[in-house]
Amino acid sequence: MTSRPLRQSDPSYELIPPKTNGSILYRQHGFPDELVRWHYHKEYELHLITHSTGKVFVGDYIGNFYPGNLILTGPNLPHNWISHTDEQDVYPERDRVVVFTDEVIQSARQVMPEFGELDDLLYRSRFGIQFEGRDTIRRAYDLMDRIAHSDGLESLGHFLVFMDMLAKTDDYRLLSSENYFSVAGEKNQQRVNQAVNYIFDHYHEDLCLEEVAAELDMKPSYFSRFFRQATGRRFVEFVNSLRINRACDRLAHSDMSITEICFDVGFTNISNFNRRFMALKGMTPSEYRRLAAVACSIE
DSSP: OEEOOOOOSSOOOOOOOOOTTOSOEEEEEEESOTTOSSBOOSSEEEEEEOSOOEEEEETTEEEEEOTTOEEEEOTTOOEEEEEEEOTTOOEEEEEEEEEEOHHHHHHHHHHOGGGGGGHHHHHHGGGOEEEOOHHHHHHHHHHHHHHHTOOHHHHHHHHHHHHHHHHHOOOEEEOSOTTOOOOSSHHHHHHHHHHHHHHHHHTTSOOOHHHHHHHTTOOHHHHHHHHHHHHSSOHHHHHHHHHHHHHHHHHHHOOOOHHHHHHHTTOSOHHHHHHHHHHHHSSOHHHHHHHHHHHHHHO
């Protein structure tokens, strides 16, 4: 298995062309695709993953995704879904997305007070919201399909039903930590993205803070403060979290020994790996592997 994120060397703000004759924009894409990268933009996005598994990154959150993964991201919240595939695998469809802006919501709110019922939902979206529950996901597939195959008032109506459902459900969790802070300014955001991309590409090596600071042409002490302010985590915490999550993939989907996995994801000794794994996952690597095997047999 390999991951093909197709990230650009200099990530930048994504400018999404507005839909001139509508309030929402529907789009879908497969994998690999040029849209698959660590990025941010001013729009809200409601993502429904329909094919493949892999890692999802939202703010400072790193987790697994599967078909049925439904996440709402708020404005300027960095995010990415990276599928784990064999080199020859191509998914014609992977991600179905509804895009809308705060300007549309606030304009509608001025004349239709019912839109105020979305306030809490939209506030939570700045951390990224993953919706769960079998009925919610089942209805999400249906409503996304209805939006995709309609336009005008009909499409907008399905979107409002969708948002009403999400605003009312209690079956969700916030993803990015509440102390996550998106650094203001496009230039600073690009530097954050550049740092995170570099970490993604080199986490399995003997990576140190000084190396990433040099990549951004920053002094290590300044970069340390900058990175923690931007991500809500210390550099070492962020790297270890990424390494442990990659280890989880190998434990669940490979026959590699635990020692092999330890060194493959960038740790230099097994005791430190076991200690970090226990701290982040609340169990040992061997216990995680056993539980992952049980989960796969149930599926």
